Amino acid sequence: MEQQRPARISRAELTRMLLSLSEVDDVLELVARTVCETTGFVRSMIMDLDGPSGRVRGRAGHGVPTGSVAGAGGMVDNFPVFGVLARSGETLITRLDEMAALMPARCMELFQVRGPVVAQPMRSDRLGLLGIVFCDGGNAPEFGPSAADIQTLREMSEVAALAFQHALLLHRSVVLQSLRERSRIAADLHDGVTQQLYAACLDVDELRSSAGLAPDDALVLDRLALRLDTASQQLRSALAQIVGGEVPDTMRGDGSTGRVIDRVRALVDDLCGSGGPTADIEIKGDGPEPDPARADVMVRAVREGLANVAKHASATQVEVQIRRGSSWWTVEVSDDGVGSAGEVRRAITAGGSAFGLRSLDENVARLGGRLWISDAPRLLGVRLGVAVPVATDG
Known part of the structure; x- marks a missing residue:
């Protein structure tokens, strides 16, 4: 007995369903599935065109492996079919x-x-050939x-183009609003924090030029001046990234490049040289160096x-442990201070003063890793741990 084809969805119902979706991928997945469910087509695959970059991408499919859709794509010059359909606009x-x-x-x-x-x-009068x-x-x-x-496919594609355009314009509107908000925040920081840093630099320069300054005091002021200058440069760089729509976490954590181990040693030496607690570094394994973004987040x-140890823990001893695996790297910072792991975790969750750790947690998660706060088993203080994959998958 011949299998009965599902009832054809009405244009009005399809329009309502598609326009209720705000994500482009959701729109295209629904179209790819519905085309096959309401016609005699067995497989469907949707490719879109990013006009500014000239890149063609596989975005959705039905009846084909997900990996095949994701693996399709390339530069539009290698897909003459896009040029043909852009000119004709016909099936x-x-x-x-x-x-x-x-x-x-x-x-x-x-x-x-x-x-x-x-x-x-899929054409839009406003945006041209979308896919x-x-x-x-x-x-x-x-x-x-x-x-x-063929008629059903045409009708669905017309509705899909409308929903596709709607989702794209909605996304662009959100991005524009985000950029405006970023610009406002950057302006407030520039007019406030950067000016205060500049004033602090002037005050330190005035102290450094004082007559009869003790050698030890001069060294401390020199170090303070360098840190203020570095902080000012990093803040200006972060503000430029914020205004440009980037996430300002790619800036080198210690203002340098090089191996993770060397950069970590420089941070530890700086802590000990400032009259802070004693610190030990333990390195295990010999896996490959992480990619730049993950190396930065480790540092x-x-x-x-x-x-946090220097500011809050009143610690006398710190231990930094780095485990270098073939697929993952892990770093842990433990101390013998008076801090509480539970309080730190609650501060991160509550969104209080633990902005640095909360931001770090978000960046680690974005790179496919994880962050944890626990009691330090040997030093009995707090342990901060971060694990990240060596590189992005694929």
């Missing part, structure tokens, strides 16, 4: 040999195309789409841990 029905001239061979192999392919443009919906009969070379199937974790 394109192609034989296997014709499609081979319009798509990279890698895509043809990836999806194991065996028969005719229908390529339907293409590709449909076929799977591994049935004899498959031929009906007129009703930042040590800097954050040492800064």
Whole structure:
């Protein structure tokens, strides 16, 4: 007995469903699935075009492996089909040999195309060609789409383009509002904090020029002047990144480049040289150096841990342990101070004064790692730990 095709969804219902979605990926996934559920097409795949970069990306599919969709894409010059549909704006029905001239061979192999392919443009009067919906009969070379199937695909693509445009413009509006808010915050910081740092630099310079300054005091003031200058430069760099829409966590945590171990040793030496607690470094393993972003967050974790020890813990001893694995690196900063791991965790969750640790936690999570606060088993104070993968997957 022939399997009954699902009832065709009305244009009004599809429009309502698509316009209720605010994420582009959700819109495209719904279209890819609905096309196959309401027509004779067995497979569908949607590719979009990012106009400014000229990059084509596989965004959604139905009846094809998720990895195949994610693996499709490249520069638009390698996809002549986009140029053809941008000019014609009409549904394109192609034989296997014709499609081979319009798509990279890698895509043809990836999806194991065996028969005719229908390529339907998603166009917006405001934004132009947004993407293409590709449909076929799977591994049935004899498959031929009906007129009703083509009409349904056209109607769905028109609605999808409207929803696609809506989601894109909504996203751009959110980004614009975020940039405006970033600019306002950056302006407030520039007019407040940077000016205070500048005034502090002038005060330190005045003290350094005082007559009869003791040698030890001169060394302390020199070190203070260097730190104020470094802080001012880092703040200005962070403000520029904020205004530009970037997350200001890629700035070198210690103002330098090089191996993680060398940068950590410099931070520890600086702490001990400032009259702080004694510190030991323990290094285990010999895995490959993390990529730059993860190396920075490892160094930042040590800097954050040492800064909290110096400011809050009243510690006399600090231990930094680094474990270098082939896939993950771990760093832990332990102290013998009076701090409480529970109180630190609550401060991070409550959003109080633990801004540095909260920001570090967010950055670590964004890079696929994790952060923890626990009791230090040997020194009996607080232990800050961070683990990150050596590099991004794929």
